[in-house]
Amino acid sequence: MARSESVEVPLGDYVPRSASAVPATTVTSRHSALVRVTHWITTLCFFALLVTGVEILISHPRFYWGETGSVLTTPLFKIPIPSSRALVPSGYGYVLPDQNGWSRYLHFQAAWIAVLTGLLYAIYGFLTGHFRKNLLPRGTDLSWRALSTAIASHLHFERPSEAEAWSYNVLQRLTYLFVIFVLFPLVIWTGLAMSPAFVSAFPATVNVLGGQQSARTLHFFVSLALVVFLVVHVVMVCVAGFRNRMRAMVTAQASARKERI
Numbered sequence: 001m002a003r004s005e006s007v008e009v010p011l012g013d014y015v016p017r018s019a020s021a022v023p024a025t026t027v028t029s030r031h032s033a034l035v036r037v038t039h040w041i042t043t044l045c046f047f048a049l050l051v052t053g054v055e056i057l058i059s060h061p062r063f064y065w066g067e068t069g070s071v072l073t074t075p076l077f078k079i080p081i082p083s084s085r086a087l088v089p090s091g092y093g094y095v096l097p098d099q100n101g102w103s104r105y106l107h108f109q110a111a112w113i114a115v116l117t118g119l120l121y122a123i124y125g126f127l128t129g130h131f132r133k134n135l136l137p138r139g140t141d142l143s144w145r146a147l148s149t150a151i152a153s154h155l156h157f158e159r160p161s162e163a164e165a166w167s168y169n170v171l172q173r174l175t176y177l178f179v180i181f182v183l184f185p186l187v188i189w190t191g192l193a194m195s196p197a198f199v200s201a202f203p204a205t206v207n208v209l210g211g212q213q214s215a216r217t218l219h220f221f222v223s224l225a226l227v228v229f230l231v232v233h234v235v236m237v238c239v240a241g242f243r244n245r246m247r248a249m250v251t252a253q254a255s256a257r258k259e260r261i
Contacts, residue, residue, distance in 0.1 A: 030249075038124075046114070059083065060088050061081050062079075066214060150170050153169075183225055193209055
């Protein structure tokens with residue numbers, strides 16, 4: 001790195017240019033404590049919701065559109081898996097063990113913990129400017145050139161630059177904003193729309209979705225989109241450097257290569 005000012009160095013202290021440009025690893029603070037804590041709580045809740053959601057799905061792997069749906073109703077589509085209830089036609093000659101009781105209980109518990117954690121994160125993000133500083137893309141990043149470059153880089157699984165160890169690129173920013181402000185609210189809304197108490201208190205919010213069975217179908221697709229996001233997220237973390245990214249999300253420390261002057 002060249003300096004604008006002139007500095008005289010005694011002959012005995014002269015260091016060759018090749019030696020002065022040796023990369024050094026420095027440690028930079030990456031994530032705040034609240035971001036890290038809410039990230040891991042949400043991760044645990046998501047896995048609990050995923051496992052219990054699959055168990056609930058197995059009890060009736062058929063989806064409908066409208067207000068009602070039953071084994072006597074023609075489904076919109078069905079998942080080709082055996083059911084855990086003998087009365088549900090699935091095309092298989094056997095049923096799976098019924099785990100619907102505990103799975104529903106744990107599903108609701110994990111959902112409320114995730115909602116409260118998300119509210120805490122959202123309040124923090126707005127009050128501290130976290131969303132504006134770390135997630136909101138800059139105007140120049142939204143150009144077609146910048147977006148196409150970021151997309152091509154991800155499709156080719158290119159390793160991110162060292163600067164991205166403590167910053168998000170435009171594709172990450174847009175994805176995280178979409179997940180936080182679109183997918184998460186939708187999965188909460190559609191989940192609540194299946195609750196009889198919520199339907200009684202706020203019938204209009206359920207009618208907008210087309211009915212309780214429509215809410216269940218939408219809930220399935222939004223959940224599927226979140227699972228796809230999770231898989232891509234984990235893959236990109238591994239490509240970018242699993243140890244460094246994990247350390248940043250656990251201890252807030254991310255290493256970055258800098259030139260020693």
